[in-house]
Amino acid sequence: MRQGGHRWPPAFPCTPGGSRGTRLGSYPPGIRSARMRAREIVLLVLVAFLLVLKVAPGAEKREESYANFKTFVTVLEQVKRNYVVPVDDSKLFYGAFKGMLAELDPYSQFMTREDVEQLEVDTEGEFGGLGIEITVDQNRILTVITPLEDTPAMKAGVLPGDRIVEIEGHNTYNMTLMDAVKRLRGKPGTKVTIAVVHQLTGKRETLTITRDIIKVKSVRAARMVDPGAKVAYVRINNFQRTTVDELTQAVKKLLADGMQALVLDLRRNPGGLLDSAVGVADLFIEKGIIVSTKGRSPDTSHQFDAQKEGTFPNFPLAVLVSNFSASGSEIVAGAIQDHHRGIIVGQRSYGKASVQSILSLEGGCKLRLTTARYYTPAGRLIHREIDAKENEPWGIHPDLEVKMTMEDELGLSEHFRDERVSESSNGAKPPKPEVQPPLEEGEIRPDVRKEGEKKEFVDTALVRAVDALKAIMVVQKR
Structure with missing residues (x-):
């Protein structure tokens, strides 16, 4: 009027x-x-x-x-x-x-016209980044869920759970996710300085990192982890458009090599594309619900179902998860757990599983609003609210819990790094299996290190998963 x-x-x-x-x-x-x-x-x-x-x-x-x-x-x-x-x-x-x-939450945001224009540039054009998945924790502190493998952030020493307290001298307390992302992104080849407090050691460190185009190999380290028992291993770093095809090719090759059981490693997997995560779960599940979304509006309720076509054989399966497995990896782990398709080994997952809708406002502004949450096939809530307590239902609880010490987390980071170096070396053999013969009761494994050598890393969660799969195979043969 x-x-x-x-x-x-x-x-x-x-x-x-x-x-x-x-x-x-x-x-x-x-x-x-x-x-x-x-x-x-x-x-x-x-x-x-x-x-x-x-x-x-x-x-x-x-x-x-x-x-x-x-x-x-x-x-x-x-x-x-x-x-x-x-x-x-x-x-x-x-x-x-x-x-x-x-x-409301770290993921709901009001976007000005300038924010929307920048988002379109980032989506359609080429931009540089550090290769980290970040969130805002319950104390409004910018937190790293995980650095992606073989990216500038991981090479600079950023670790899961690190707090980013400064970006280019700006204090990040109460900084929104969008503001943080805008400051971290930039032209490839340019540098950004951040100050982090490492969760594992409590030490503050200032890092100057060169931005780069982020290209991450989704599926890595496919190999026989226990050749004698024919137990194989494959890790998914994140969920991309190519993940389902990459995983299908890797598993088919392992089956051709005689694989009898598989360990699927989703530790430190921050998620990615929903369709890709659903597609990965669909490879292991013949029928039924994979994941559903529910919100206040009927328009936000959706259900994703498994299809029999393309499903892998029903071999024994173990899925590794950690405190830094989030979003898509929680969807996959939750579906496999609820359908009793495999066992979940490791630690309680991160609890990041909400749906954001982009609502257009007058004049070019937009609202990025959380409108629904993800639920497992059994109806379990995955998402952790910002003020959620430890005893409340969120995340994926492992069937077989394996706690990680600070030394374990640092060792796992170095182990993943060594795997990448081995893979990228021409003609290099895959890493030797981490699984060592079980000890007799009371026996202590001898320390055969030479003076000055680091203690050899033993992936305890992987060892426990392999042991569980071998036990399952023994029972199945009876």
Whole structure:
């Protein structure tokens, strides 16, 4: 509706055609008085208040909403009248919108037109990054879920669970994920300096890392881990478009070599494409639900089912997970566990499994809003809320728990690195099996290291998984 030739209600800050810093409304500059602008802002907030009242159930909730809106209007008026310098209306509203979304979870965000344009550039164009999956923890601290293998971050020494406390001198406390990603990304070949506090040692370290195009090999280290028992091993680093094909080729080759059982390693796998994760689970499951999504709106409820075609033979299967297995890896592990297709070995997974929808707003702004969560076939919630307690249901619990010490985590990082070096060396043989003969009761494995040599890494979780699979094969042969 228009009154007196001017737009009413006042234009939203993202109104098409407006420039950065444009004030609410469309009055010619210099004509509107501060009082008129304040009045329009208050009226706009009241319009929003009426809309909220329509969806607020019950008189008590409506009273609470009214009180909150009254406080909001009062704060807005005080800032407009009394702040030491004049403040642009859009800056206040943008701050309110971003703060509102930040209170929900780390993944819900208000995106300005500039944010949307940058996201489109990042999606469609070529950009450089560090190769890390990050989140914001319950204390609003920027945290590394895991560095991807063979990327600048991993080569620089970034480890799972590290806290990024500074980016280019900017403190990251209360920094949104989008702001952090914008600061970490850049042109390939440029450098970015970050300060991290290593979770495993508690030490702070400043790292200057050169950005690069991130290309990660999804499926790695396929080999016979116990040649005598014909137990094979394969690791999935993340879920890409090629993951299903890569895994299919690797497993077919292992089967041709006589594989009788498989260890699927999803440790430190931060997720990736949903379709790829569903496709990987589908290779092991003949029928039934793989994962479902549920939200408040019926439009957010979806179900992904397994198809018999292309399913691997029903060989014994163990899946390795860790505290840093997230998202897609939790979908795969949860589906295999609920269908009793294999055993889960390791530690409780990370608990990151929410669905974000992109909602378009007037004038080119967008809302990235969490609208649903992922559930396993048995209906178990995977996602961990930001204030969730340890005894609450979230993540994937292993059937066979294997705890990791600080030394184990560091050893695993070095082991994965050595595997990559071995794979990239022309003609190099695959790493020797980590599985060593079991000890008799009371026997101590001799330390055959030479002076100055590091202690040989033993992947305890893998050893336990192989032992469990060998026990299953013995029972099946009876």
